Amino acid sequence: MPALPASPLFAFARKCLVALVAVTFVAGCTAATPPEQVLSVPAPAQKYAAIVVDAKTGATVFEVNSTTPRYPASLTKMMTLYLLFEALQSGRITKETQIPVSANAASQPPTKLRFRPGETIDVDSAIRALVVKSANDVAVAVGEYLGGSEEGFAAAMTSKARQIGMRSTTFRNASGLPDDGQQTTARDMAVLGLALRAHFPQHYHYFSEADFMFRGKLVRGHNDMLGRVYGVDGIKTGYIRASGFNIVTSYDADGKRFVVVVMGADTARQRNAHAEALLQRALNPTGSTTRLLYTAAQ
Numbered sequence: 576m577p578a579l580p581a582s583p584l585f586a587f588a589r590k591c592l593v594a595l596v597a598v599t600f601v602a603g604c605t606a607a608t609p610p611e612q613v614l615s616v617p618a619p620a621q622k623y624a625a626i627v628v629d630a631k632t633g634a635t636v637f638e639v640n641s642t643t644p645r646y647p648a649s650l651t652k653m654m655t656l657y658l659l660f661e662a663l664q665s666g667r668i669t670k671e672t673q674i675p676v677s678a679n680a681a682s683q684p685p686t687k688l689r690f691r692p693g694e695t696i697d698v699d700s701a702i703r704a705l706v707v708k709s710a711n712d713v714a715v716a717v718g719e720y721l722g723g724s725e726e727g728f729a730a731a732m733t734s735k736a737r738q739i740g741m742r743s744t745t746f747r748n749a750s751g752l753p754d755d756g757q758q759t760t761a762r763d764m765a766v767l768g769l770a771l772r773a774h775f776p777q778h779y780h781y782f783s784e785a786d787f788m789f790r791g792k793l794v795r796g797h798n799d800m801l802g803r804v805y806g807v808d809g810i811k812t813g814y815i816r817a818s819g820f821n822i823v824t825s826y827d828a829d830g831k832r833f834v835v836v837v838m839g840a841d842t843a844r845q846r847n848a849h850a851e852a853l854l855q856r857a858l859n860p861t862g863s864t865t866r867l868l869y870t871a872a873q
Contacts, residue, residue, distance in 0.1 A: 782809025
């Protein structure tokens with residue numbers, strides 16, 4: 576866990592709180608709540624997994640297959656960003672630092688920003704490219720820059736995963752492109768989502784961005800939950816054929832915070848609808864009168 580820029584007493588208190596939430600979360604995972612019939616699962620059984628965590632208490636309020644191995648796809652970039660934020664926090668880099676794009680990075684398949692080998696990207700733009708565009712060329716460039724090689728960076732990603740409580744995740748690359756050895760669980764993705772907000776609150780705003788300007792062009796993102804579902808403020812989507820459509824969603828409104836993970840959906844629309852249904856269920860566990868989630872209805 577990176578050192579926090581605060582007094583020793585505050586840092587100690589915060590570490591205790593994070594530890595308490597983590598312990599509660601782990602304990603909560605043993606009390607599975609089966610899905611109701613009203614929640615239509617939009618995924619084949621061998622790909623589907625989901626979990627909903629109360630981010631304030633660490634309690635698991637819903638889970639199905641949450642510790643079963645799954646492919647993370649571009650959810651991988653959440654850990655790439657974690658290590659990038661950590662490098663910023665330590666002073667190793669600044670937001671103006673230029674990251675070189677190697678021939679290997681430039682050759683990655685889409686989605687990408689289409690750099691030519693030898694070009695560079697500043698750290699601030701790299702963060703936006705990873706969050707919004709899920710750019711594979713930028714992910715590899717970041718991994719090579721911070722880790723010396725993408726392989727070395729992947730080892731650092733796996734090591735960091737263990738440090739923050741991701742017990743069942745192994746990373747093989749920085750992007751999430753197909754690799755049979757790169758696996759995670761819905762639970763571990765929830766842990767990572769919680770850790771990103773807890774450890775880097777000063778950078779968390781990036782996950783709320785739905786688009787950004789790069790080289791004079793507007794680059795649009797893939798997370799349709801942003802700006803459409805009330806209270807949703809991030810985090811990341813992902814897809815490869817082996818994984819299906821994945822999402823980690825953060826909700827923060829009206830004094831409540833949740834992290835929702837859905838993995839393995841057949842389409843992005845079904846994934847989003849299922850994440851929304853799980854969020855609605857978490858907000859109204861007794862089936863009482865519900866508040867409309869859509870911003871258009873506010």
